[in-house]
Amino acid sequence: MTGADPIIEINGVSKLFGGFRALDNVSLSVAPGEKVVIIGPSGSGKSTLLRTINKLETISEGSIVVDGHDLYAPGVNINKVRMEVGMVFQSFNLFRHKTALENLTLAPMKLRKISRQDAELKAMELLAKVGITEKANRYPAQLSGGQQQRVAIARALAMNPKIMLFDEPTSALDPEMIGEVLDVMVKLAKEGMTMVVVTHEMGFAREVADRVVFMDEGRIIEQANPRHFFENPNHPRLVQFLKQIL
Amino acid sequence: MHDGKVKITRIEIGDGAAIPSQRDEGLFTAWRIALVLALGTLLYLVITQPEPYWRLLKFLPDGIVVTFKVTISSIALAIVIGLFTGLGRISRIRAINLVASTYVEVVRGIPLLVQLFYLYYALGRFVAVPDMLAAIIAMSFCYGAYMGEVFRAGIESIDKGQTEASMSLGFNRTQTMFFVVLPQAWRTILPPVGNEFIALLKDTSLVSILAVSDLLRRGREFASESFLYFETYTLVALIYLLITLVLSKLVSLMEERLGRYDRR
Numbered sequence: 001m002t003g004a005d006p007i008i009e010i011n012g013v014s015k016l017f018g019g020f021r022a023l024d025n026v027s028l029s030v031a032p033g034e035k036v037v038i039i040g041p042s043g044s045g046k047s048t049l050l051r052t053i054n055k056l057e058t059i060s061e062g063s064i065v066v067d068g069h070d071l072y073a074p075g076v077n078i079n080k081v082r083m084e085v086g087m088v089f090q091s092f093n094l095f096r097h098k099t100a101l102e103n104l105t106l107a108p109m110k111l112r113k114i115s116r117q118d119a120e121l122k123a124m125e126l127l128a129k130v131g132i133t134e135k136a137n138r139y140p141a142q143l144s145g146g147q148q149q150r151v152a153i154a155r156a157l158a159m160n161p162k163i164m165l166f167d168e169p170t171s172a173l174d175p176e177m178i179g180e181v182l183d184v185m186v187k188l189a190k191e192g193m194t195m196v197v198v199t200h201e202m203g204f205a206r207e208v209a210d211r212v213v214f215m216d217e218g219r220i221i222e223q224a225n226p227r228h229f230f231e232n233p234n235h236p237r238l239v240q241f242l243k244q245i246l
Numbered sequence: 247m248h249d250g251k252v253k254i255t256r257i258e259i260g261d262g263a264a265i266p267s268q269r270d271e272g273l274f275t276a277w278r279i280a281l282v283l284a285l286g287t288l289l290y291l292v293i294t295q296p297e298p299y300w301r302l303l304k305f306l307p308d309g310i311v312v313t314f315k316v317t318i319s320s321i322a323l324a325i326v327i328g329l330f331t332g333l334g335r336i337s338r339i340r341a342i343n344l345v346a347s348t349y350v351e352v353v354r355g356i357p358l359l360v361q362l363f364y365l366y367y368a369l370g371r372f373v374a375v376p377d378m379l380a381a382i383i384a385m386s387f388c389y390g391a392y393m394g395e396v397f398r399a400g401i402e403s404i405d406k407g408q409t410e411a412s413m414s415l416g417f418n419r420t421q422t423m424f425f426v427v428l429p430q431a432w433r434t435i436l437p438p439v440g441n442e443f444i445a446l447l448k449d450t451s452l453v454s455i456l457a458v459s460d461l462l463r464r465g466r467e468f469a470s471e472s473f474l475y476f477e478t479y480t481l482v483a484l485i486y487l488l489i490t491l492v493l494s495k496l497v498s499l500m501e502e503r504l505g506r507y508d509r510r
Contacts (some may be wrong), residue, residue, distance in 0.1 A: 054414055083416035094410035097430045106425060107415040150410075159415060 005150055007194055008053060013062030015048060015218075020167045023059070024218035025103035032162075035195045037077045037205040037226075041241060046198045046224045047167050049215065053196065054085045054165065067162055084157030090168040092148040094140040100127065100151045101136040104158045112159070119158075126154040132183050146177030157188075164188065166197040169207060195197060202246060206230060277480065277491065282485045291481070298474050302423060302481050309464030310485065316381055317447045323386035324446070325439065328393025333423070335398045347401035359452050361388055366456050381453035389446050396442065400435035401427055433504045442489050442496035451486070461485060 005141045006029035015023040030036050038046045051057040052064060055071050055078050060181035063073045069081050095103050114122075128229045130150035132143075140148055149169055149234050156164060166185065170178040182204050189208045189214055199205065205212050205226055212229040212236075214222045222235045233239045293301045336344025353361070365384040369375045375383070404427050412422040456464035462482060469478040 056410055056414065079416045079418050081412055083412070087411075087414035089407060089411060091407050093405075094428075095408065095411070095426055107417065110421065110425065111416050155411075156415070205363035 004031050006030055007067055008196070009063075010049070010052070011063045011065075013049075013052060013059050013064060015052070015057065016060045021218050023052070025062070026215075026218070026220055028130045028213065028220060028223075030163075030194060030196060032194055033192050034210050035193075035197070035208050036211050036213060037209040038196065038198045038213045038215060039200065039202075039241075040105075040112075040206065042101075044215040045218040046215045049166050050165050050196060050198050053163075054087055056087075062069050079111075083107075083159055084162045085091070086159060086161035088149070088153050088156055088164070088166045088169045090171050092140070092152045092172070094143070094148055094152055094155070096140050099137050099139055100132065100143065103140070103151060103155045107155070108158050113243065123154070123158055126157050127151070127162050129153045129187070131180070142230040144177060145173045146180045149173065149177075149181045153171075153181075153184055163194045163196070166195065168198050168200070169200060170199065200245065202230070214241070216241075274309050278493065280487070281328060284484050284491065288481070288484045288488070291460050298477050299481060302474075302478060305468050306461060306464050306485065309459055309461035309488075312378075312458060312464075313460040315449050316378065316385065316450045316453060316458065317443070319382045320385035320389060321439075321443050321446055323382065324389035324393045326392025326441070327386060328397050329452070331390060331394025332397025332401060335394060336401060343439065350391045350394055353388055353499070358384075358388050358449055360456075362452055362456065377453075377457045381450075381458045385446060385450065385453070389442060396435055396438045397431075400431035400438075403434045404430050411510060420427065436504060437497060437501040440493075440500060442449065444493050444497065447493070448486065448490065 008028070008030040010026060010028045012246065013023055013026045014021060025092050026049060028036070028049070028160075040046045040051075048057055048177055052059050053066060055064075059072075066081055069076055071081065094100075095106065098106060101120065101123050104126060104142060105116065105119040108119045109116060109158065110123065124133060124136065127136055130153055132147055132150055135143055135147060135151075140151070143151065153164075169185070172183050173181060178201070185195075185197070185204065186208055195208075197204070197209075198229050209226045212226050212234070213220055214229075214233075220228070222233065222238050224232075230242065233242055292303055310380050331346045331349060334342045335350070337343045337346070337410065356364075362381070362384045365387070366375075366377075366380045369380060369383075401423075408426055409422055412426040413419075417425065450460055451462040454466065457463075459467070460465070465478045465482040469475045
């Protein structure tokens with residue numbers, strides 16, 4: 001880890017659904033520019049943990065500080081924090097009534113008060129970056145899953161976030177489309193974006209991650225740099241998990 | 247495409263005219279038979295017996311205008327009431343939720359005719375409300391509750407992921423509702439609104455008891471002078487039928503267009 005102050009600080013976080021502990025005393029801090037990949041079996045709480053970072057999930061205990069803002073401090077404006085934290089979903093969630101371009105310009109125009117002209121200029125740049133300028137005026141229903149997900153990444157980037165969260169971004173994709181989405185994410189990582197990624201793509205974890213985190217039953221069981229993580233796993237649960245998926 | 251299919255939820259509320267189904271192929275559809283019969287009978291009567299039918303046909307249009315005036319004003323007001331009621335019904339604030347839900351319960355439990363009487367005479371005790379205005383208030387008060395259910399169902403039909411995506415960008419709940427959810431919910435909401443419009447148009451015949459000169463009341467006026475009850479109400483019924491047949495066709499065309507929207 002770098003010596004810089006963490007940009008995300010999760011401290012002793014638990015989340016209860018009734019009697020079930022979806023998150024059990026989880027602590028994790030992420031430095032600016034760091035790429036953290038979270039893996040684990042389904043139901044291990046990895047998506048829940050990711051979604052607590054922009055408060056799409058609330059927590060029962062603990063504290064979360066993002067970019068200097070304590071999410072649970074009285075009077076904190078969560079919408080302001082969310083503007084700095086981009087999120088990409090498993091099911092893309094593009095606004096279905098808007099074209100690809102409009103999906104990118106809506107939030108910057110309404111929330112950052114950028115003129116339509118500037119917003120569209122920036123949007124076209126981002127669409128070029130994810131490789132779909134020619135589909136700018138198509139609606140989500142007219143795009144393939146891979147194209148939709150790339151537009152969704154561009155939409156999050158249009159707000160100039162400091163952090164990007166990815167919630168299983170390739171899990172809903174047909175196999176032949178996974179590569180195009182991962183390529184965009186690799187590119188983004190190389191530019192120095194702070195990224196927290198929940199995924200099953202171990203190749204991506206190996207190539208991009210500074211740190212891989214393994215979760216099981218609501219807890220972080222092991223975390224290490226990818227080489228150490230994949231070659232010398234310690235915990236028997238992790239050894240078993242890696243055996244199953246690799 | 248995993249996300250390619252969008253289900254347009256059909257909301258069945260109220261009792262508008264039967265909406266002709268698009269699957270109803272072939273020359274003989276219920277809608278066409280009804281239209282030909284209604285139009286044929288009307289023309290036959292007017293041509294073969296111009297007295298009294300032609301005279302009636304010239305007498306009634308003023309009432310048709312009033313019927314449409316009441317219908318359009320009421321539906322417009324009902325849509326506004328319905329929007330707020332629908333939003334209230336899904337509100338996370340319990341007090342607002344209760345007010346909206348109670349309103350819907352109360353309105354649905356009282357017959358429209360009773361509501362009309364009550365509002366007219368109850369209001370009349372305190373303020374002199376013109377007949378037409380009383381009619382519009384009562385109709386929209388009643389239909390606002392039904393419309394609220396249409397809005398609620400339409401809003402709830404939008405995938406939660408849309409809301410999450412919007413919130414994750416930094417939009418608050420209100421912005422999310424107006425920029426993301428409602429523009430999409432319209433497609434689900436519009437067909438049943440059209441349906442309610444037709445139901446409301448028929449129900450406006452009830453306002454004839456409030457001395458509003460709608461189509462039915464014009465008929466009554468004609469009949470009570472001429473004693474031609476059978477002839478008058480035959481024509482009145484035919485005119486209502488023709489209007490609702492045309493409107494229901496429009497609604498079904500609109501429904502089809504909206505369905506196509508997603509396959510652009």
